Amino acid sequence: MIRQDVANTLLIVVHRALPAYFVGIALLSFSIHIHAEAPTLDALTRIEILANDHPDRALQQLRALESEARKAPMATRAAFLGALGYTQALSGDAEAAQRTSSELEALAGGNREIAAEAMLVRANALFVRGSLDAAAASAKSALESFDAHSPARLRYWARHALGSILFEQARYDQALTHLQEAARIAEDNGWARRRGMVLNSLATLYLNLRQYDRALQAAAEACDIARRGNDTAALANYKLTEANIHSATDTRPAQHMALNESLRLARSVGARATESAALINLSDYYLSSGDYAAAIGHAEQAMPITREFQDWSGEATIQTNIGLARILSGDTASGKPLIETALETYASHGARNDEVAVLREYGDALRKTGQSAAALETLLRERTLSEELLQSEKQRVVLELQARYEADKRDREITLLNRENALKDAQIENHRLARRVWWLLMVVCALAALVVGLLYRRVRSTNRQLEERNEELAIQSSRDPLTGLYNRRYFQQRMAQLDASPADLATNTVRATYLIDIDHFKRINDRRGHPAGDAVLIAVAERLREALREADMIVRWGGEEFLIFVPRIRADQMAELAQRIIHAISGQAVAYNGDLIPVTASIGYAPFPLPPGGIRLPWEREINLIDMALYLAKAHGRSRAYGVARLLTEGDGGIERIEHDLEQAWTNGLVELAITEGPPPVPVD
Structure with a gap:
């Protein structure tokens, strides 16, 4: 099974990698020795960069600064708590990140930007737990706290974070809007490394939309940025995305080459999370090629890393790949328990789409090995779960359409109210002018009639456009976009x-x-x-x-x-x-x-x-x-x-x-x- 949060989503490394989007910093080459550095914003930024691939070392550096940071001014103290929360989530300790978010929220008081930073840390912790809906709500609240005058770095982090979560929820149109805005902010401010991160995210999004040329172009540009900045760990990440694009276009030699290059680069800089992702995807590559021994070997190499980072999703993916390889090799007795354990893990974390995908591959493997009765039972389990997901998706779409309708209704009411106020102001002005110059009354009345006529025509035009849009939505909700059926x-x-x-x-x-x-x-x-x-x-x-x-x-x-x-x-x-x-x-x-x-x-x-x-x-x-x-x-x-x-x-x-x-x-x-x-x-x- 291809690792979903690496191959088919915006996550760069294992399931805990989204916090790197929240902090919005790229990987840099620098010393990672712990030293008693003053808790300046630059020092905290360097630690946040280190946390992206070495969260344990970053936590040690933060603990060394903690006593001084907690006595620093509010801005520095808030930056320290933000870095601490992000790093705790990256290391897999979602509970500690949640506590740090609450402490940051208490510190904010009436400071809107610090309160928004606390919401982003909370979204990060919720994402690590697999609570995507709650994470999206928290990131959206943070974004709504900013305006055009808010610091660009905060607007960038919020856009990238929300876009990444929406992608995980398969809400591709909304995810694309936020990620493109994050890329624009990075480009306007000359943030090459941050722009590389967003380009890599966009490449994965284009891949899921089957826009392969755009996906390859975005991935190639991200790799160029990493090479120019000597950013080896980021380049290893981007090579994973490139491999996934080659997999989708069935260019397997290029896929194999990109995966091996990613693994080599990750090991050269000790990027353990990226190393795990490369090993898992190589395991899937060999599984689809029929080399079951190689598939098991690469999966087993990745297992200690996923357990080190408490990565439940990665461990479940590894169990799935090993189980499928054993079943297809004829060892059904030892393969089945591994897959059933993976299914229980996905179910307990609410990863229903992953559960459906595993059931489908599980049933296919059983059928190929001649176990028709077991294959049929697995097929029925997959069908039942697919129907449940379809009903959930239907309810979500209905709620979104209802919310959109209510928002449009409120906007129309406000527009009409503003028009009524404008007409009342015009009438008051007309009376004042009539008392001063009576012969101007006819001119004013003619102008008022013209304004009313224009407003009436505009209202009719708006209503026609609304009706056309409602008809389009009705057609879209009942038709398949590819076949028109x-x-x-x-x-x-x-x-x-x-x-x-x-x-x-x-x-x-x-x-x-x-x-x-x-x-x-x-x-x-x-x-x-x-x-x-x-x-x-x-x-x-x-x-x-x-x-x-x-x-x-x-x-x-x-x-x-x-x-x-x-x-x-x-x-x-x-x-x-x-x-x-x-x-x-x-x-x-x-x-x-x-x-x-x-x-x-x-x-x-x-x-x-x-x-x-x-x-x-x-x-x-x-x-x-x-x-x-x-x-x-x-x-x-x-x-x-x-x-x-x-x-x-x-x-x-x-x-x-x-x-x-x-x-x-x-x-x-x-x-x-x-x-x-x-x-x-x-x-x-």
């Missing part, structure tokens, strides 16, 4: 409506749902690149539109999966429709960059209500049953459709046994399946 959120809303008010169906007519999975899609992405995979998804979506009726709903279900909902169809026509879908997808290879990509698909489907007894199920249980039919199609050779034709048992107990294990129920004669063969799946070269 309906998204999962829209389908769930529609199915909830149908379950609440089921439509009456004609005799021998049912509604049917088909779940489609493109065969070997990961190979297309791995060997031809993600743009080729996107071209295949777009082509499949267009072929489905041409093959189906206007009344049939086509949904981008997620990744390489599509869902088709047919509101009315004769039961004896369902297999024929499955055959038509198979041939629509696989009838012609997809042309991309002068090459032809063969495409086949596996399908699971079922009618509802279920014949012959007309059993009705909630739509979630319908999808679960169809998903198991799809799993059988994939497990039995791909490029085929497995459909639930009819039940051969009665009662709730029978349907529960079928839902628990469809293949076993089929074998035991509890259910009749319709099988439709497609063309042989062609491996992607």
Whole structure:
């Protein structure tokens, strides 16, 4: 498993590296010997720089200055507490950082900037704990305390910190705005090292947005800044980002070279956190290459470092990689406990996306080693968790839209109130002028009428723009941006409506749902690149539109999966429709960059209500049953459709046994399946 907080997020080193963004300082070459230095701002800045890679040594230096710092003026004392809090969090002691934040807040009194510094330290401690929502709220409060006249260094730290946390929450549009502003502040003030840090963060953000050219450009510029400043530790960090970009573009030799260079640089300056990240990513590199011994060896080298820094996320990633390598090597007995331990760690820290990713890789490894029953159980766990995350995301989006609507409403009310006040002032002025010069009254009235007319036209224009924006938001919330098909959120809303008010169906007519999975899609992405995979998804979506009726709903279900909902169809026509879908997808290879990509698909489907007894199920249980039919199609050779034709048992107990294990129920004669063969799946070269 690729280390998420290194490979796919803005964190430069292990999970505790975000505090480096809060302090906003780059790595410099200087002596790290502890000495009795006066607690000046320059001295504290040098210690903060040291803390980025050697937090334990930095803490020793801060303790040596503590007695003098606590007797210093307020500004110096506040700077000392800020440095202490950041360093405590970097060393993994979130509780101590939280206490230092409270002490800094008490010191602030009415000083707005010191109070904001305390909020940034608190956000840092919350991030180390994995409390991303609370960390984002604290960093946002700090940013809102500043204005254009606040010190540039504080505005830079707050922007970089909030952008980094928002990226961790996958709120990419907001993260991009804050990080670009941090880069602008660094450039305006000539802060080369700080600008390098933001460029590295932006490179990782562009990587997640699949803007690979921009990602490589930003990473290359960050590396140039580090080289010009002889900043070896930062260069080691930036090389990790470069390796992740090469991984996404499937340029594996360049990825391997960048990872080894990062490891060499990190070891040359004793940057232990970066060394751990490089070892973990090399472990994943060898895992995907099939060199399981090398994958285990690099992961085991990283383990002592993650434990030294109390890095729970890094340790869970290492356990995942070792567990997968052992399972794929045939040692399932020792691999499974490691992965289950990693899953418990992610669950206890609320890292649900990591938990889903591990379950997906876990199930794939079990399937590859022939453990079908265990693979199916893992698949069901992953599906359940994915549905929970989808519901949480839906609630978050609704709350954000509601907050945005309320803010727009308040802005409109303020605008209208200001306009009313302006009109009242104009009327008072008109009366005063009328008493002095009566013949100017007509001119003033004409001007007032003109102003009212212009204001009225502007209000109408604003209302039209608001209506257009609301329509755009409605479309965006229901459509997949890549294929233009309906998204999962829209389908769930529609199915909830149908379950609440089921439509009456004609005799021998049912509604049917088909779940489609493109065969070997990961190979297309791995060997031809993600743009080729996107071209295949777009082509499949267009072929489905041409093959189906206007009344049939086509949904981008997620990744390489599509869902088709047919509101009315004769039961004896369902297999024929499955055959038509198979041939629509696989009838012609997809042309991309002068090459032809063969495409086949596996399908699971079922009618509802279920014949012959007309059993009705909630739509979630319908999808679960169809998903198991799809799993059988994939497990039995791909490029085929497995459909639930009819039940051969009665009662709730029978349907529960079928839902628990469809293949076993089929074998035991509890259910009749319709099988439709497609063309042989062609491996992607």
